[in-house]
Amino acid sequence: MGIFGDVIQYIIDMGASVMLPIVIAVLSVLVGVRLGKAIRSGLMIGVGFVGLSLIVDMMNAQLGPAAKAMSENFGLTLSVVDIGWPGASPMTWASNIATVAIPVAIGVNLIMLFLKLTRTVNIDIWNIWHMTFTGAIAYTVTGNFAIGILGVVIHAAIAYKLGDLWAPMMTDYFELDGITVPHGTAAYLGPVACVFEYVLDKIPGINKIDISADTLQEKVGVLGEPIVIGGLLGTIVGFLAGYTPQEALPLGIKMSAVMVLMPKVVKCIMDGLLSLSERAKQILSEKFGNSDFYIGLDPAILLGDAR
Numbered sequence: 001m002g003i004f005g006d007v008i009q010y011i012i013d014m015g016a017s018v019m020l021p022i023v024i025a026v027l028s029v030l031v032g033v034r035l036g037k038a039i040r041s042g043l044m045i046g047v048g049f050v051g052l053s054l055i056v057d058m059m060n061a062q063l064g065p066a067a068k069a070m071s072e073n074f075g076l077t078l079s080v081v082d083i084g085w086p087g088a089s090p091m092t093w094a095s096n097i098a099t100v101a102i103p104v105a106i107g108v109n110l111i112m113l114f115l116k117l118t119r120t121v122n123i124d125i126w127n128i129w130h131m132t133f134t135g136a137i138a139y140t141v142t143g144n145f146a147i148g149i150l151g152v153v154i155h156a157a158i159a160y161k162l163g164d165l166w167a168p169m170m171t172d173y174f175e176l177d178g179i180t181v182p183h184g185t186a187a188y189l190g191p192v193a194c195v196f197e198y199v200l201d202k203i204p205g206i207n208k209i210d211i212s213a214d215t216l217q218e219k220v221g222v223l224g225e226p227i228v229i230g231g232l233l234g235t236i237v238g239f240l241a242g243y244t245p246q247e248a249l250p251l252g253i254k255m256s257a258v259m260v261l262m263p264k265v266v267k268c269i270m271d272g273l274l275s276l277s278e279r280a281k282q283i284l285s286e287k288f289g290n291s292d293f294y295i296g297l298d299p300a301i302l303l304g305d306a307r
Contacts, residue, residue: 017046108153113284121294121295127298129184159187
């Protein structure tokens with residue numbers, strides 16, 4: 001793999017909370033952001049990801065046993081274990097194709113920008129593991145390294161185009177101007193959601209339903225607030241799991257904490273990316289004219305939305 005590959009793998013093995021701050025700080029310095037500001041931005045992103053990890057770990061630790069107990073109470077048989085991204089990403093980065101996949105995915109992005117095939121500038125380096133996963137599967141199945149790389153290229157190109165597609169929604173709905181999510185899996189579910197929305201809009205009665213955080217809160221008052229919804233759902237799950245009030249109520253409080261703390265943690269990530277995002281858009285505008293460019297980030301930035 002070579003010294004360079006070993007260094008990259010060493011950094012990757014430290015996880016997103018270390019890798020992304022290093023990547024963002026280095027990129028910030030390279031595009032002209034002051035060193036002190038770049039370091040602060042990187043650390044702020046690290047703080048955000050550590051916060052997300054703590055919240056998600058707490059949620060899994062509390063809801064996991066409750067969900068298992070609930071399934072046992074209702075006689076459900078669950079034989080498949082979803083290891084999620086915490087299990088899948090280390091497996092992917094350990095593959096033979098992993099070290100090559102990062103520069104390949106970045107190269108695809110640069111070529112598409114130069115040819116004006118995309119406006120998405122992906123700085124979500126960690127989640128290149130999704131594209132790498134596609135390449136690793138193709139390589140494992142065919143035994144052909146070139147086909148594995150082709151899998152990375154195709155996955156990356158589609159993700160960047162989806163980033164262009166969803167960028168207006170990031171501005172109109174999430175109020176994240178100049179930000180998009182060219183995520184290797186989340187972005188791909190967008191078209192599926194659009195199909196479901198189209199079908200539901202054609203069904204009489206259902207197409208008249210208007211439920212959102214705002215309308216729900218107008219109708220039910222305080223019961224529509226995220227903090228209350230989290231508390232109620234957590235408590236209900238606890239009781240369905242057969243917990244006593246002494247166990248179910250703390251679970252409800254912890255789910256309320258998740259609903260309140262998640263947006264605050266996500267704000268740390270957004271603050272950390274601000275200087276790089278602004279500088280990158282400035283450089284790209286000078287290089288390619290007045291074209292609008294979108295900074296590609298992890299979908300974690302959307303977790304702060306209460307809707």
